[in-house]
Amino acid sequence: MSGTSLRSRAALAGALSVAVIFVGAPSAALAQAPPWDADPAVEQRVEQLLDQLTTEEKADLATGELNNFFGFYNNPIERVGIPAQPMADGPIGVRVANPEIDRRTTRFPSGTAMGATWNPALVEQVGAAIGDEAFHTGHNTQLGPSVDIPRSPLWGRAFEGYGEDPLLSGTIASGYINGIQSNPVMATIKHFVGYVQETDRFTYDARVDDRTLHEIYAKPYELAIQNSHPGAAMCAFNRINGVYACENPLMNTLLKGDYGFRGFVMSDYNATPSTARAANNGLDQEQPGDQGPDSANFGARLVAAVAAGDVSEGRLDDMARRILRPMVGLGLFETLPRADRAFDADAHSALARQVAQEGSVLLKNERRVLPLRPGGRLRSLAVIGPDADNASAQGGGSAVIPFATREISPLAGIRARAGDNVRVTYAAGTDGVNEGDLLGGPVPVPSTLLRPAGGGAADRGLHARYWTNTTFDGAPKVDQTDPEVNVNFGFQNWFSAASPKATQSATVAAFAARGDFSLTGSISARWEGNLIAPATAEYTLGLTARGDATLRIDGEVFATTSGDRVVTVGRAIRLVGGEPHTIRIDYSAAALNGYQGGQVRFFWQHPEDVLSPAMRDAVADARAADAAVVVVRDYETEGAAREADRPTLDLPKEQDLLIRAVGRANPNTVVVVETGAPSKTSTWEDSVGAILHAWYPGQEQGGAIADLLFGDVNPSGKLPATVPADEGQVPGIEVDDVVDFDEGVFVGYRGFGQRGLTPSYPFGHGLSYSRFAYRRLQLRGGTGDATATFTLRNASNRAGSEVAQVYIGRLPTRFVATPPRQLAGFVRVPLAARQRERVTVTIPRRSLSYWDSGSQHWVTPAGRVQVYVGSSSEDVRLAGVVNVR
C-alpha cells in the first residue's frame, strides 16, 4: 500500500496550489526521481524481458482476452514472469465486474463535478483512492480518466470528462493520473480522439482541422503526458478525417511523437479495424481481443502479418516494449493486485463528499434564500423531486458504479441536517427518471394518471407484459406493473443509472445482471389499463416509438407507428377530468445493431395549468412549507444509438414545469440540479431564489447537498462548462455519420465569446456565501512564461475559497482568428474571514501561442496581450496587458 506517500504527495500539491499554480511543470516531489517512462533501470529490465519473448508471446501481449470478470483483460506470460493485466472500468470509481467478490466501491461524483472543483490536488486524492480500490479488488489497470472535450452538452457522455476547457481538463486529469499511479495501478487516458457524441459512435467521421485538434481536443493528452505520465491510452471508436482512431497515424505522430507518450495505446471495445494498418500506425494492444478462433485482428493475424513482413519485427518489439514499460515502471510486477478489499471505505466516502462539496456550483442566490437557517424562520421544508429520495443520479454506461459502498439521498441528507425542529416533507412530483427519457418528443403520461388492468385501487401505472420475440408468442417473459410506458432498451440497461422507481428499467437491468440480455433485443410488449385525466381539457395523446406500435383508447385505434426510426404520432382529444378510459398499447420491434432494443413511449401534452396529481401534491407541500428544495435530474449515458445522446437540454419529465409550479407556490424555492452536463435553466430560473448545480454528485450526495444548503460548507465550485440559454447556442448532434467540427477552436465559452452569445451562466461562474475582492494586478511578460500576481481578499465574515481565473485575450496576430478569451491559469485559494493573500498564477508561454498548421509548430506572436483576472470568464475584476516577446 502506498497510502502514506500518495497522501503526502497530494498534500504537497495542495500546499502548492494555495500559493501558485505552475500549470505545465511537475511538482517538486515528482521532479526528484525519474518518472517510470524515463528511467534507465526500467528500460534495462524491459529489454531483458523482450529478449526472452517469442514472436507469438509478443503478439499475445498485444492481444487482450475477453474475460467477463474485467473491463478488459490480458493474460499473463508465466514462463517469463509477466503478470496478467486485469483492468477495471472507471473513471468515476472502480466498476468491479467479478461477481465472486463483494463488488461495492466508492461512487465518486462525475468528471464534471471533479472539473468544477478546479482542484487538481483534491482530484489527485480521488485518483489515489480509486487506484487503491482498483488494486484491492483485483485490478492493476484502470480505464480512466476520460478527457474528451464535449463539442456540445447534448453529448450523452459529457459527464465523464472535466468540462469544455483543455487546460482545466488536462490539469485535473494529471492530478487524477498521478493519484491512480501512486498505487501499483496504471491509468488509461481516453478516448483518443475526437469522440464527441454517441450517435453513430462506431463509425462517424470527426472532420476536425489540425489546429483545433492541437489546441482543443488533443491538448489534455499533451498536458497529462507531460505532468503525469499515464501508462496507457485508449483510442476511440470513431474516425478522424476519414481514418479510424485505432489505425490513425495520429497515435504515432501526435501522441507518441510530439507528446512523447512512452506507454501503450489500447483499442476501445472491438475498435481495432485492421491488423497491419493499426499496428503500423501506433495501436499497441487490441482489446478485448480474442473472442474465439480468428476473431481478433491482432493475435494470430498479427503473427502472420509479422511473418509476411507487413509489420516489422521492430514494430512488434515496440508494441511489447510499450506494454511492459509501464508494467515494470509502475511496479506491477512486484505487487500483484489482490481482491482482499483492504481499502478504507469510510475515508474514501468522506473524500467523495468533499468532491461533491467543492464541485457543486452555486449558480444563483437571490434574497439570501441560502443558506437555510433551521430554527429561526425555517420550521418546515418541502423536499421535492422524482429521485430526491434515492441516490441513483449518476451517468450510465461503462462508467456506472452499480454498487456503492454506501448511499445517502438528498432527502436523507437534508432530514438528518434539518433536525427535529424542522418538519421535512417529501413529494416526488414526477416519475423516476430513466433511459426512456432520452427519447425525444412530448413527455410520458405520468403514473398518477394511469391504473393497471386488474390492479387494486391504490395501484398506479399500467399492466405490462414483455415477450422476447416480436410476435407476442408464448408465455410472456415479464408480467408486471410499469409506472409509465417509457422504454429505451439496449446497451444502456446493461449499465443502468435509472431510478429504482422505473420498474421497466430495473427488470431489464436485473435480467442483464444475470447474463440474460434477451429483453434488450427484439421484443414485443403490451400495456393495459385505464387513463384518468386530471381535469377536463383538450389534450394530445400519442406514441413516440421505433418499430410497430398501436395505441387503443376505449377499444379504438388512436395512433400507430412503424419503421426503423423513432417517430412521434399523436392527436388531440378532449378528456373529462376523473373519467376513466381504457388504454391498450401493443408494441413490437426488432433489435438494431446488437445494442439497441425496444423504444416506445406513451406521451401526453396538456395545458400548462393542468398538473398531474403528483405535481399537485408537490405544489401543495411547497405552499405549506417555509422553503422548498426541488432536486431535479436527467439521464445521461454511454450508448450506441441516436437515443443515447440527449434530445434537448430540457429537464426530462416536465421537471421544468414542476419547478415553475413550486416556485410560484413558494418564494423560498431552491433548485438542486443533478445533471452530468449543463442543462437549460432559462425556462425556470426566474421562478426560484437559488440554484445549486451539483452534477452527478456521487454516493455522498445527500450529505454534501445538506452541507451546502445549510451553510456548513461554503460553496466554492465553478462551472467547467457554459450553461447555454438554449440549444441554438451549442452544436447539435450530427446524424449522417459525419461530424464537422466547423466551429474550429471556438468550442464552449470560446465560441460564446466569438459569436457574442449570452449564456445563462458563463464558464467559470460560481457564487459563494463570502465575497471576494481582487486588487493590485501586476503582470510580467517577456520571452518565457508570463505571470499574473494579484491580491485576493475575503471581504466577508465567513471563511471560503475562491477560484481565481486568469484569461488571455486575442493573440496579436493577423494570421489566425483566436478566441476573445482563453483560460491561461487558475488558483483555488482558501481564505479565512477577512484574510487576504497575494497570489501568482503562471501563464504558460504555450497559452500565448497558437498551433500553426502550415509550419506544424506552436507560434507565439510578439506583442501586447490583454489579461483578465476574475471570478469567471465574464466576471472580470482586474485587467492589464502583458508584452510578449
Ligand code: BGC
Ligand atoms: C467504452 C470504454 C470502456 C470500454 C470497456 C467501451 O464501451 O467506450 O470507455 O473502457 O467499453 O468497458
